[in-house]
Amino acid sequence: MNTIMTTALVLSVTAIFFALVLTLSNRYIANYGKVKVTINKQSPYVVDGGLTLVEALQESGITVPTTCGGRGTCGLCKVKVINGAEGLLAVEKATLGNDVLAEGYRLACQLKVTGDITVELPDATLAVDKYDCIVDKCLTVSGNTRLIRLLLPENNSFQFTPGQHIQFFAPVYPENDTEVIRNYSIASGSVDKRVIELMVRKNSEGKCSTYIHDYLREGDGVAISGPYGKFTYEEDDMPLLLIAVDAGIAALYAMLNHIEETGSRRKVTLLYFGTTEKDLFQEELFQPFDGLNVTITQKMTLSSEVNEFGIIDDEFEATFERLVQENESLEIYICGRKETAGELRKFILKQGVPVDRVHYQQI
Ligand code: FES
Numbered sequence: 517m518n519t520i521m522t523t524a525l526v527l528s529v530t531a532i533f534f535a536l537v538l539t540l541s542n543r544y545i546a547n548y549g550k551v552k553v554t555i556n557k558q559s560p561y562v563v564d565g566g567l568t569l570v571e572a573l574q575e576s577g578i579t580v581p582t583t584c585g586g587r588g589t590c591g592l593c594k595v596k597v598i599n600g601a602e603g604l605l606a607v608e609k610a611t612l613g614n615d616v617l618a619e620g621y622r623l624a625c626q627l628k629v630t631g632d633i634t635v636e637l638p639d640a641t642l643a644v645d646k647y648d649c650i651v652d653k654c655l656t657v658s659g660n661t662r663l664i665r666l667l668l669p670e671n672n673s674f675q676f677t678p679g680q681h682i683q684f685f686a687p688v689y690p691e692n693d694t695e696v697i698r699n700y701s702i703a704s705g706s707v708d709k710r711v712i713e714l715m716v717r718k719n720s721e722g723k724c725s726t727y728i729h730d731y732l733r734e735g736d737g738v739a740i741s742g743p744y745g746k747f748t749y750e751e752d753d754m755p756l757l758l759i760a761v762d763a764g765i766a767a768l769y770a771m772l773n774h775i776e777e778t779g780s781r782r783k784v785t786l787l788y789f790g791t792t793e794k795d796l797f798q799e800e801l802f803q804p805f806d807g808l809n810v811t812i813t814q815k816m817t818l819s820s821e822v823n824e825f826g827i828i829d830d831e832f833e834a835t836f837e838r839l840v841q842e843n844e845s846l847e848i849y850i851c852g853r854k855e856t857a858g859e860l861r862k863f864i865l866k867q868g869v870p871v872d873r874v875h876y877q878q879i
Contacts, residue, residue, distance in 0.1 A: 554634040556642070565631065569595060569624035578637065579644050579741040581683060583699045586625035592699075593624040600633030646741040647672060649712065651734050657801050659794030660718040661763075662729050663703065665711060666738065673709035674742070676702055678749040678770035679849070679877070682712065682742030686727040698724035699744070701766035701851070701879070705773030712740065715766040717795070747851070747877035749774060755783040755843040757836075759860055761827065761852025762795055764879055768851055772805055784810040785839060789817050789827050789852070827856065828863050840867065850876040 548565025553572050555561070561576035570593055573580055584590035588607035594616065601622055608623045653665035668674055681701045688695060704713035716728045732738070749771045758768040765788055775782055790796050793816055802812050813835075817827055839846060848869060850860050857878045864874055 548630045552632040567629055569627045569629055572629045580624050581744045588623055588626050594621040595624045596620045596636040597622050598634040648739055651736045658797045661715055663715050665713045668710045676743035678774040679747040679767045680743040680745040682740045685739040686724040689727050689731050692723045696723045703766040703769045705777040707777040717763040754845050754847045757846050757848045758786045759850045761789045761856045764851030781809055786812045788814045848874045854878040
C-alpha cells in the first residue's frame with residue numbers, strides 16, 4: 517500500500533514539476549520571433565510572438581473589452597479567429613460554450629499568438645480608442661457611490677450612445693500592485709463630447725472601485741478606453757420605463773441626461789432599487805430632470821434576490837400593471853446585477869411585452 521502511495525506521490529510531483537518547467541520555458545525561454553496579425557483583411561501588424569491575442573491587439577492599437585482582467589471568466593474579449601489559432605484551453609470551453617466556439621470565437625486573453633494569425637473584429641471594436649483624461653470633479657451622490665467627471669484633452673471628442681460603457685484603467689496604488697481594468701457605464705449625456713461622467717459604487721473587494729473611492733482626487737490623470745456595448749438608447753416618442761438595480765443606475769442616468777439635453781418630452785418612469793440605505797441617492801442627483809415628464813421612485817430592497825422579499829413584490833406588480841394600462845405601448849430598459857436583470861426581463865416578457873421592446877444589460 518505504502519509503495520503504491522509513494523509511486524503516486526512521485527508521479528504527481530514529477531507531473532507538476534514538468535508542467536511548471538513547460539509554463540516557465542514557454543514564458544521566458546521560447547522565442548517565437550515576429551508574427552503577423554491580420555485584422556479584417558487589412559495589411560498585417562507585426563508584433564512579438566508569444567503575446568496573448570489581447571496583448572498583440574493592444575500592440576496594434578486595438579483595445580478589446582474585459583471585466584475579469586484576463587482571467588478568462590467574463591467572455592467579453594472573445595474574438596473571431598479565421599486562422600492561426602493554437603489548441604483550445606479548458607477555460608475557453610467553460611466560458612464560451614460549444615456553440616460560440618463552433619463559430620470560430622476564442623478568448624483573446626487566453627489565446628497565445630505563436631505564429632501568424634488572422635482575425636475578424638466588429639467595426640465597433642475598431643472604433644474604440646484610448647484616452648488620457650483629467651479628473652474634473654469627484655462628488656459623493658449616495659452613501660456608497662461616487663460620481664466622477666472626466667475631461668478629455670482639448671480637441672479630443674468622445675462619441676457614444678447613452679447606455680454604453682467605458683473601460684477604466686486603475687493604476688498601481690498602495691493596496692494593489694498591478695493595473696486593473698474595469699467596465700463602468702457612462703452616466704453623462706452625449707452632447708458634450710469632452711465630458712464623461714461615471715457613477716462608481718464602492719465594492720469593498722473591488723480593486724478599481726477602491727482606487728476610485730479612496731485614492732482618486734480632482735486633477736489626477738486617468739486612462740479610459742471606449743465606447744463599448746450594445747445596450748443603447750433608441751430615439752423614439754414611446755413612453756419609457758427604466759428599471760435600475762444598484763450600479764445599474766448609471767447607464768439609465770445617461771439616458772435621462774440625454775432626454776434632458778435634447779429637450780425631449782418623452783414620458784419616463786424610473787424605478788430604482790438599491791440593496792441598502794447606502795444605495796439610495798441624494799435627491800439633488802435627480803433635480804436636473806425636475807421640469808421633464810419624468811417620475812422617479814427609489815426603493816430599498818434589503819435583499820439582492822428577485823423574489824417576494826426583493827424587487828418583484830405586490831407593489832412592483834401593481835406599478836407595472838398600471839403603467840401597461842396607462843400606456844398603449846411601452847419601451848423598457850433594465851440594467852442591474854446579472855440574475856436580477858435577467859429575472860426582471862423574464863417577468864416582463866411573461867406579461868406579454870414584445871421582446872424587441874425590452875432592452876436589458878447585466879452588469
Ligand atoms: S478578459 Fe475576461 S475572458 Fe478574456
